[in-house]
Amino acid sequence: MKIKENIAKIRDEISSVCEKIGRNPEDIKLIAVSKTRTIDEINEVLDSGCLECAENKAQELRDKAPLIQKDINWHFIGHLQTNKVKYVVEPSALIHSVDSLKIAKEIEKRAEAVNKIQNILLEIKTSEEESKYGLYKEDEIFEIADFCKGSSNIKLIGLMTMAPFVDDDSTIRQSFRKLKELFDKMNNKGYGLTELSMGMSGDFHIAIEEGSTMVRIGTSIFGERDYTK
Numbered sequence: 001m002k003i004k005e006n007i008a009k010i011r012d013e014i015s016s017v018c019e020k021i022g023r024n025p026e027d028i029k030l031i032a033v034s035k036t037r038t039i040d041e042i043n044e045v046l047d048s049g050c051l052e053c054a055e056n057k058a059q060e061l062r063d064k065a066p067l068i069q070k071d072i073n074w075h076f077i078g079h080l081q082t083n084k085v086k087y088v089v090e091p092s093a094l095i096h097s098v099d100s101l102k103i104a105k106e107i108e109k110r111a112e113a114v115n116k117i118q119n120i121l122l123e124i125k126t127s128e129e130e131s132k133y134g135l136y137k138e139d140e141i142f143e144i145a146d147f148c149k150g151s152s153n154i155k156l157i158g159l160m161t162m163a164p165f166v167d168d169d170s171t172i173r174q175s176f177r178k179l180k181e182l183f184d185k186m187n188n189k190g191y192g193l194t195e196l197s198m199g200m201s202g203d204f205h206i207a208i209e210e211g212s213t214m215v216r217i218g219t220s221i222f223g224e225r226d227y228t229k
């Protein structure tokens with residue numbers, strides 16, 4: 001029951017941020033980050049009308065996807081290794097975490113093999129924080145974007161980032177702004193991007209203010225994760 005209440009509360013919060021800044025709440029997709037969560041917990045999310053779920057481990061997505069009866073959209077949001085791409089292409093409606101040309105090429109190959117057009121986002125590093133994945137060199141970003149443009153089985157539809165884990169709102173905001181600036185720059189060059197995947201439990205209000213179209217929420221829906229299980 002708690003999960004449904006939490007989702008209702010988050011939807012209310014999304015609406016009130018949108019109202020404040022004149023955005024339409026329907027333009028913001030709520031994605032339930034279900035990593036470490038059980039099928040029963042995921043089904044509770046689906047019963048509340050949210051049909052978007054995200055995993056960050058390739059095998060976990062591969063194992064859980066067939067166990068869900070409803071027709072839902074899976075999102076892959078974790079770091080990808082070449083040999084795990086095969087587990088995520090089939091179930092994923094959207095892969096948020098493409099961070100190299102090598103991975104893009106592998107996704108293209110796998111998507112062709114299963115005869116689909118795979119929607120992807122590029123993961124961008126927008127803060128100085130160490131040990132974080134993501135692209136930051138513009139020539140590399142445009143190289144991958146151009147590869148996608150010329151490919152028939154992979155479609156680049158936007159950008160994703162994770163803000164640094166700090167208490168200072170202005171540092172977090174800066175990181176989201178950086179992503180939006182790159183998004184605008186790419187669109188000025190004709191890449192036709194529509195999605196900005198930014199905002200998690202602790203910072204989705206700021207992300208929406210800065211233009212997010214997809215928020216990835218785990219803890220605020222399910223409670224704290226227990227990695228010991």
Ligand SMILES: *Cc1c(COP(=O)(O)O)cnc(C)c1O
Pocket residue numbers: 033035056077078162200201202216217218219220
């Ligand atoms: C776990 C995770 C989230 C959700 O984080 P919460 O703080 O639990 O909302 C969002 N994005 C990515 C990439 C994640 O790995």
